[in-house]
Amino acid sequence: MSYLKKFTIAMALVAAPIVASATTFPTGTYSASDIVDWGSEGGNRSIWGLNIVDGNGASDFWTADSATVVLNNTTATFDGFFTNGLHNDRDENLKIKVHLEFSGPAANGGGFCQFAGSDPGCDNGTNYGALGVNPLDWRYYSLNENDSFIMGNSAAMDGLMWDIEDKMKNGAPPHPPQFGLGANALENDQDGWSMWFIANGLTGSDPIGNDGYTFNSSDNHADFNMRLAPVPVPAAGLLLLGALGMGAMVGRRRKT
Numbered sequence: 001m002s003y004l005k006k007f008t009i010a011m012a013l014v015a016a017p018i019v020a021s022a023t024t025f026p027t028g029t030y031s032a033s034d035i036v037d038w039g040s041e042g043g044n045r046s047i048w049g050l051n052i053v054d055g056n057g058a059s060d061f062w063t064a065d066s067a068t069v070v071l072n073n074t075t076a077t078f079d080g081f082f083t084n085g086l087h088n089d090r091d092e093n094l095k096i097k098v099h100l101e102f103s104g105p106a107a108n109g110g111g112f113c114q115f116a117g118s119d120p121g122c123d124n125g126t127n128y129g130a131l132g133v134n135p136l137d138w139r140y141y142s143l144n145e146n147d148s149f150i151m152g153n154s155a156a157m158d159g160l161m162w163d164i165e166d167k168m169k170n171g172a173p174p175h176p177p178q179f180g181l182g183a184n185a186l187e188n189d190q191d192g193w194s195m196w197f198i199a200n201g202l203t204g205s206d207p208i209g210n211d212g213y214t215f216n217s218s219d220n221h222a223d224f225n226m227r228l229a230p231v232p233v234p235a236a237g238l239l240l241l242g243a244l245g246m247g248a249m250v251g252r253r254r255k256t
Contacts, residue, residue, distance in 0.1 A: 025071075025139045025180035025191075030228040032067035032080060032193070034087060035186050043086025049222035052150070052162060052199055053094055056212040059085045060222070062096065069193065069228060071179060076102040076141050081153060094213070095154035100164065100195075102141035102177060111135025112175040112194070113185045131188040138180030142166070143195070150199055156213055163201035167221055184225045191228040196221065 034044035047062035067080030077100065084094035113133065128135060143166040152160035168175050177195040178185075184192025200218035 024137055025183075026230070027071045027073060027139075029231040030069040030071070030191075031231055032064065032069050032078070032226040032228055034064050035184055035190075035192070035225050035227060043088050045086050046080070046226045047082060047222060047224055049219065050150075050199060051219045051222075052202075052216050053084065053157070054214045054216065056091070056093075058091060058094060058213065059089070060219075061086050063087050063090060064226065065095075067098075067226065068231075069179070071139060074104055076104065076139075076177075076179075078102075093154060093156045093211075095152070096157065097151045097153045098164075099147075099149055099151070101144040101147040103144055104139065104141035106140040106142045106176040111138055111178055111183070113182055113188065128182075131182065133182035133188050135178070135180070135183075138178045138183045140176045140178055142176055143197070152204070152207075156208055156211060157215075158207040159204040160207070160215060161203050162199040162218075165198040165200055167196035167198050179228070184227060185223075186225050187227070192226055193224065193228055194226070195224045197224070198222065 032046070034046045036044050043061070044063060045061045046064040046067070049060050050062055051060040062082040062084055063086060065081040065083055067078065067082075070077045078098065079100075080098045082096050082098065084091040111128070113128070113131075143164070145163065145165055148164040150162040150164060152158050166176075175196060177193065179193040181191050182188040183194060184190060185194040186192075198219060199222060202215060202217040206213070206215060
């Protein structure tokens, strides 16, 4: 096979999206961001219920500074940086990094959503069709708890770390982490993802003390609800492939 033909095939493989089927939510790299001004909360946020810090008006809401999801057919990862509070009331002293690893695919458990203001609503696999959402198109994974954590990412939280436990694994409805159109569970017209979890097993000690903050060893129940937007294949990657292909062609020409 000629180098030109090999290069053409390589370019086509890089440019083509990878999907598990015609309808399954595509694999790839996604940027993740807050859901927007949802319901009675009156503010954008990504995490609800994460009550790992008290004092000085600390919130159990957290908003995203930046976050990335990478979905493959059998694995997925999430890395995000968050600040305490809703988007219009943030405490810049309180910042965390979250790292999650997943394996899959997992059984879908019917999917879950509770779209604000929807009529009819949807819960435990009912009324999705009326909202234009199909949980059978979503991707589902299992959380790898041993490889997932929350870590302090500011002076007030430096050295603190929490383990993450899958809330849905024991005695709760079987809703594993879900990714797809409407899968952030709160916006049926947005690509997104959601997960239900518990933070526990705090390690480290208060890095400052006497600053008004206290840190909790665990919480009862927290949610991720985030939007997803695909990240295009970088143009630099295509240029690199082009350079490699041209170099191979030049090397062959010299040999001949």
